[in-house]
Structures are given as C-alpha cells and as structure tokens.
Amino acid sequence: MSHRETRDRRLVALLAVIALAAGTGPAFGQTVPDRQGTVEFSFGSYNVADPLFDTIYQPGGSIGGLGFTAGLLPHIDFYFDLKVMVKNGLLSHSQDTTTFVMIPISMGVRYAYPVSFIIPFAGAGFDYYAYVEDNPIGTVLDNAAGLHFLAGFYLRFGERFPILPFARLKYALVKAGPSKIDLGGWEFGGGLAIAF
Numbered sequence: 001m002s003h004r005e006t007r008d009r010r011l012v013a014l015l016a017v018i019a020l021a022a023g024t025g026p027a028f029g030q031t032v033p034d035r036q037g038t039v040e041f042s043f044g045s046y047n048v049a050d051p052l053f054d055t056i057y058q059p060g061g062s063i064g065g066l067g068f069t070a071g072l073l074p075h076i077d078f079y080f081d082l083k084v085m086v087k088n089g090l091l092s093h094s095q096d097t098t099t100f101v102m103i104p105i106s107m108g109v110r111y112a113y114p115v116s117f118i119i120p121f122a123g124a125g126f127d128y129y130a131y132v133e134d135n136p137i138g139t140v141l142d143n144a145a146g147l148h149f150l151a152g153f154y155l156r157f158g159e160r161f162p163i164l165p166f167a168r169l170k171y172a173l174v175k176a177g178p179s180k181i182d183l184g185g186w187e188f189g190g191g192l193a194i195a196f
Helices: 002-024 051-056
Strands: 037-048 062-073 076-090 097-112 120-133 137-154 165-176 185-195
Touching: 002 097, 037 076, 037 165, 051 137, 062 097, 076 120, 097 137, 120 165
Parallel strands: none
Antiparallel strands: 037 062, 037 185, 062 076, 076 097, 097 120, 120 137, 137 165, 165 185
C-alpha cells in the first residue's frame, strides 16, 4: 500500500469519526444538553440545635465553603460540600473565652428540574462533622456523623450563561459524643455556582 493510499484512508477514517460525532450531537436549532455539574461558593448561617450550645455561644453562626455537583442521570445530581464554621463564646461559670470550630462535610443526591429561569432542587444525604473546642479547661477534638435534607433553587439567566446564583435551606441530624450533643440544626444561605 502506497503512502498516498494510507494517507487517504486515514483522512476517510477521520471524516467518519467527525461525522459520527456530529450525528450524536444536537442538531441545528436544538437546545444544548444540560451542563454536567457546578462548582459552588456558599455563605450562610447555621443554628446548632443543642440548647446548651446557645448558653455558651450566641445563637446562629456564619458558615461558608465550597461545593461541587455532578450529573448522574437526567435531573439527578450528586453533590459534595465542605464548609467551615467558627464561633467564640464565654464559659458559663468562669467567663473564660472558648472557641468552637466545626468542619461539616456533606454529600448526597438531589433532584433538580428547570422551570423557566428557576431551577428548584431537593435532596438528602450524609454528613461528617469534625469539630474542635478550645478553652482554658482543655481542648476537645472529635467527630460525628449524621443525615441531612435540603431544598433550594438556582436562578438561570440564559442557556449558556455559566453563573447561577442560588439559595438553599438544609436541616441536619447529627449527634456527637457519649452525651449525644445535638450538632444538627437549620442552615440557610446562598451563593454563586459556576456551571460547566
């Protein structure tokens, strides 16, 4: 086989692959398929449910972090969140300063369905909380696991516009330590998602 015949066969094979790829893609005038996922920057407030927590730390606390989503099936996404919450308070008797740092890691599955320029979603999943409390009495470093439920929505400003503002409400069920301290509670907030 000559060099020219080999080159022609490669050219035909390349054109066949391009034609096959074009045939599986959207036709002219059709909408582009949904994006594959998002990278999300979030900020909000978290209210620890345990009443003893509010006697040392003020109710509520800022929480923020980074999240990712990935499409599994049409309208079904996997999500992963890593956040941080830092609180300062005063011990009940001595009034010494105490610091509480919690790192919630959440993952789960959610259902999202676009309705015009709003994309509502709802889901559920698992939580892993690592936390540390430091004060003159001592330092406690521990972790806990639990479940959560969430719901929210994205705002979409166009099929191809990649930035999606969002709002979200989440409820976690997390018990920690032998005394079963209730670290769960309501989280609400929002942020910006970058779709890809």
